[in-house]
Amino acid sequence: MTYEFLTNGTKPEKSNFLKLLVLLCLFVFCFACNTKEDKKSTVYPFITSSEPVRIVSVNDGGSIQSLWSNSRQFPNSVTVIELSPDKPPFTKTVEDAAPNTFAGAPYGATISNGRYAFIPNHPFGAANSASDESSIITVVDLDTDKLSTIKTFKMPHHAWQVMSHPDDKRVIAISDHQFHLFQMNGKQPELISQSEPSELYFTSFAISPNGTTIIATAAERLDYSTPVTLHLFELSGNSIQHVTEIGMQQNIGKIDQAFAPRFSPDGKRILALNGLGIAAKPPLDDIINIDMTTSPPKVTEVIKNVAQGLESLAFHPSGRFAVVTCIDGPYIGHLAVIDLTTSPMRILNYIPIEFVTQGIEFSPDGKMLFVQSTTASHISVYEVDGFHLNKSPYVLRTGEGPASLTVIKRNKN
Template identity: 25%
Template sequence: MRTASRTGAALALMLAAGTASAQIAVSGNDNKARLVNGVVTIVANPPPDTITILDLGGRAPRPIAELAVPHSVVGPPTGVAISPDERYAFVTSAQRIDPADATKTIPDNRVSVVDLRSSPPRVVQTVEAGAGPSGISINRAGNLVLVANRNAGSVSVFRFAAGQLAPVSTVTVGPANSGPSHVQFTPDGRRALVTRDGETDSRVSVLAIDGETVTKTDRDLTVGTRPYGMGITPNGQWAVVANIGRGTGDADTVSLIDLRRDFYLTADTISVGPTPEGIQVSPDNRHVAVTIHNGSARPPGHPLLGVAQLVILRIEAGRLRRITQAPIGAWAQGIAFSRDGRTIVVQNMVDRNLAVFRFDGSRLIDTRQRIAVGGGPSAIRTAER
């Protein structure tokens, strides 16, 4: 891995030259948590968490910089976001080590702003959201950021201007244990959806947005058990939700939400396998990539131990259809598509690397390329356009 100091100038020049050639992805990497014999264990005296900046625009994805930024594997693998012009990254930290007991973690509240074009890339601001900030999104206008606070039952609203976040409001979406996990704007910026994975909650809330005014509507959608990750197609017609279940050998699901009219409806729900955590939609609006834990984080010999899978679904006539899948690393997390939809990058938390696949519309091909990162990769995003 090249250091940020050696690659910052190259990255700045590449981005300044125009985004047509660069396709930036950012991977958030947690150094606090490791899986030891199927048990999530807090590392003693861990190095700082990091982010890895990648270029997906070439023949093969490549890392171009890495720097220390607080981050956490807790929460869905959407705890990073990138501004539409690919200049700034936003990184949440849902958990930090408990200062009273270094073997445990407690909720954090930090959100970091990273200037990707500085040489080297650097954190330019840290702000406070609610307890357990997890999924984060920025609108296509590039001036409003929403953060789902998983331990507070709320969504934090920030104005973004001149490279700085400024708090605007906090929107309560449910009780503290409702578990708001990810929040994402619809492409027109008029609405946002919030997944709520609380054990007794399991719904998706709809927020209305008018300028900087964000309010919760009275429309909550029923999907599967414990909705967690989410993606929205670039054309704004569909949302997909990963319902992670309870981890007891469930046949867990992905739900399809019809956004084509103001009264949103759950159009379909399909079983995909145990614990679908990462989920992302393709640039062509037709495909959905999902990482399935499949018991891969279980201890050796456990009856539910399995091999994690990357599953591809297709949206057809308002329904979801499974078309292909491939094995991936244990405790897999987030997913990123290249702009042409032909490259898929998957985070392997246990292996501490990124796996690169090719997708031709019907088949997944493992390129065998693995990109080492400085920590357990636990969230990844590209700019939404």
Template identity: 25%
Template sequence: MPVPTYGHRMWGVSMHERRAYRHARRAERWLAAALLLAAPAAARAAIVLSANDGHTVLGPSMSLSAAPSPVPDTLSVIDLTDAAPRIAATIEVPTSVVGPPTAVWVAPDESWAIVTAANRADPSAPSGLAADDLVSVIDLTAKPPRIVQQVHAGAGATTVRVSPDGTLALICNRVAGTVSVFSVHDRRLTDVGPVMLAPHAGPGGLVFSADGRFALVSRFFDNQISVLHIDGLQVTVDPRPLTAGVAPYTMDVTADGRVAAVANMGRGDGDADTVSFIDMKADPPRVVATHSVGQTPEGIAFSHDGRILATALINGTNRPKDAPGWHAAGRLVLWTITPQFGLELLAEAPIGRWSQGVAFSPGGRLVFVQNMVEHTISVFRFDGRTLTPGAPLSTGGAGPAAIGQAATR
């Protein structure tokens, strides 16, 4: 029989009975909390997607060439729910290593994804490769995942990102010098039209602000970063560009949207290159710091708590052996971000050659790096101070070229 109560007061019972009741209620609360923690998680099941290019290789002169025996491009689903990550499914999806390794977007609930293709095999082209504009929408709930829609963006379609409210998709077209705008409804894309930057801008990386009112796009060929103002489906280019470094490329933004980072690729002549931080809360947004990080930081990614920046350095592995700065292996370097936008070396480890994208697991205990030459994905365990290599994941005959996980921006 329940003890009579009124508000927080108890009537008609002794002090001993009151204490016993309070102890019983406290035990009930502890038990409920324990059962809640022990119950299966209802949250998403943590995956990472790897888009793998089967038609592009480094030729004898270390320039992009068509693969002598091309294989289909693929998309691999890496399942993080077990103790050891595993590739749970691989399907054929057109993609490309050309452009930043951010040609994959994954919905926050992991139910669908978008993958772009910047080039394709073309025997009639001088290099055997031609620009592409294909965009594929993937249903990740299907068993196995499958393509449910394909649309066309602009030539050299690379980085794809969807606005925080899920209504707008932007795709950088590296060859066309444009950003394609698509409306998003019911996991489908509808073409709104392109926004012109400049014919030789080379748009590559892109991030949204936390409120979706603007986006930043890096311009590889003319060394600028453009601010795109967003009002519904209308996207316009701010006349004031940002200046970060030479050849700004891959971009990422912290989960809270406060800070963005851009990798400045330099000239690719063996010199050390840089990463710049952009204060996204400033009005207007502006570059606030630039730091040397090593050769060719193709892959960059913030940890989910925004405290660590990972850089996957190609480190001269895509250059001839007699070239300045050549090395036999790339480098994964983790940096602690200081309150004043500084970088402090935290941990580093060797990786493969011509490495591309980098990603953290949701808890930050795993770090993944794509190695194009080896057709593998390096897997490191990270304890907060040390990177410990684990068994790499194989992507078969196609090289891992772009990486994506559940999007917060």
């Protein structure tokens, strides 16, 4: 096809149409890019998450009085916080929702897409008598307005800790000498199995990402002077059996107060804290590494003299680093950021934080870190940028004395 030129030297209308079409496409492209950038750069005056997240803070009101002798007694409570991509946090705190005075590792447990929480309570020190009923686990429906109690289980002495099984259907708990396995039957919780009583006293534990291996800390007596050892257990079906005591590589040194262990996301290593989570004592506490790829597993690395009172830890979902809460005090605590990409592992930095640090969890997508502060009665929030933790100017308010933390991605039913 040939085109004739007009008398003014311009091309016919078809050529003008093509030019207009190109300009229109460029305009649409630029508009789309700007819109995308605007959405990306939106800064809200509140805390958001990239996906729906439920945070459960179990708050031990009595802990405030134990830390500050001139403080009044606060009620126990449970706080449920819902985060979303574009709405302010929805926070609900219910006082006396469940007894929860406890001193175990500050890790919580929920199942069934974050609907049901299992909350332990135990007396401090030795039980007062054989009829002491203060060691219990309360199951709470977090979807109800008043966080209704579904059932309360009377436990053997010292229901120290609970942890969700990766299948989101079962919960594991420990008391002084046993493991206990719970499961929901419809909307009712059931105790489905218990391990044989051990001669040792259990104090804390963790379960592997594949749900078949348990690491537990245990001692011959329940006092601060008795050495604590690390033990490996196997979960097969609903049966928990002891496998072996965890050994140590030569030249590791003295490791006798292990506490609050956790598995890495790939299950190949465990970090634990050497110091029973107690501050205001010499010496400074250590971080220990257990290599789960050896047979049998053993302690292969240690970072000495990290801080006073290492309380809890969280692995980033990438497995590249972990963050440890350090009680320190008396007025301020710290977070220790641990680089796990090097051998041996190393401390990258310390970040000051309000006193006393308790539960710590990353968001499921790894973009945020949440840390409880007991005396401040709030959760500090950090944005994760590589190995950097950037603190939000906003906090998430809890009940008085937050003491254990759970963070769950809420899937649509």
